[in-house]
Amino acid sequence: QKEVEQDPGPLSVPEGAIVSLNCTYSNSAFQYFMWYRQYSRKGPELLMYTYSSGNKEDGRFTAQVDKSSKYISLFIRDSQPSDSATYLCAMGSSGSARQLTFGSGTQLTVLP
Amino acid sequence: KAGVTQTPRYLIKTRGQQVTLSCSPISGHRSVSWYQQTPGQGLQFLFEYFSETQRNKGNFPGRFSGRQFSNSRSEMNVSTLELGDSALYLCASSPRGSDTEAFFGQGTRLTVV
Numbered sequence: 431q432k433e434v435e436q437d438p439g440p441l442s443v444p445e446g447a448i449v450s451l452n453c454t455y456s457n458s459a460f461q462y463f464m465w466y467r468q469y470s471r472k473g474p475e476l477l478m479y480t481y482s483s484g485n486k487e488d489g490r491f492t493a494q495v496d497k498s499s500k501y502i503s504l505f506i507r508d509s510q511p512s513d514s515a516t517y518l519c520a521m522g523s524s525g526s527a528r529q530l531t532f533g534s535g536t537q538l539t540v541l542p
Numbered sequence: 543k544a545g546v547t548q549t550p551r552y553l554i555k556t557r558g559q560q561v562t563l564s565c566s567p568i569s570g571h572r573s574v575s576w577y578q579q580t581p582g583q584g585l586q587f588l589f590e591y592f593s594e595t596q597r598n599k600g601n602f603p604g605r606f607s608g609r610q611f612s613n614s615r616s617e618m619n620v621s622t623l624e625l626g627d628s629a630l631y632l633c634a635s636s637p638r639g640s641d642t643e644a645f646f647g648q649g650t651r652l653t654v655v
Contacts, residue, residue: 464643473546473632473646474585518585520644528573528636529598530644532585 433457436519436533445542449506453519453533460521463495465504468516509540546635546647554653560621563650567614567635574616579630591616623654
């Protein structure tokens with residue numbers, strides 16, 4: 431079993447839809463969580479960083495963390511064609527050297 | 543503020559050769575991590591350097607090595623290249639400790655033929 435599970439999609443939605451992306455994890459040591467967006471042939475771009483359970487909002491993006499269920503989500507409101515990309519969740523443990531464990535990525539297409 | 547810079551962007555090498563990739567982190571960042579990204583395995587951690595010391599290493603063979611200089615710039619080296627080493631190699635820069643954000647460069651796409 432992988433430490434981080436992410437539905438690979440592909441996910442296709444109409445412009446303006448609300449998108450929900452999810453990851454589950456098994457390692458209780460994970461304390462902080464990130465979401466990245468990666469366009470084809472580019473490096474991952476950091477969208478959200480969260481350290482605690484609950485919600486964090488930044489513009490059209492909301493990150494949600496439920497440590498008791500080992501479940502994280504990223505919501506995209508009013509999705510745009512420019513949001514079409516692969517979305518990666520990543521997580522790490524405190525108190526150790528920097529090492530992120532990534533989900534496999536969800537490929538999202540927003541149709542105009 | 544300049545982002546993470548990786549050079550070169552593209553490389554084609556022959557099996558058995560060695561290759562060196564370079565990463566310049568964001569100014570002021572002291573932690574540099576390296577990752578390999580392939581379609582089959584996704585993003586996998588290679589190693590992390592902080593203040594010129596390797597703090598952590600992923601599950602890769604000894605052919606993969608790295609170092610960090612006093613200005614925080616980092617290099618990774620792969621010796622005796624194999625076809626399976628073809629991948630996008632990504633460098634991530636972090637301000638300091640283990641629980642801070644990680645910012646990635648555009649990567650170096652290595653093709654081994």
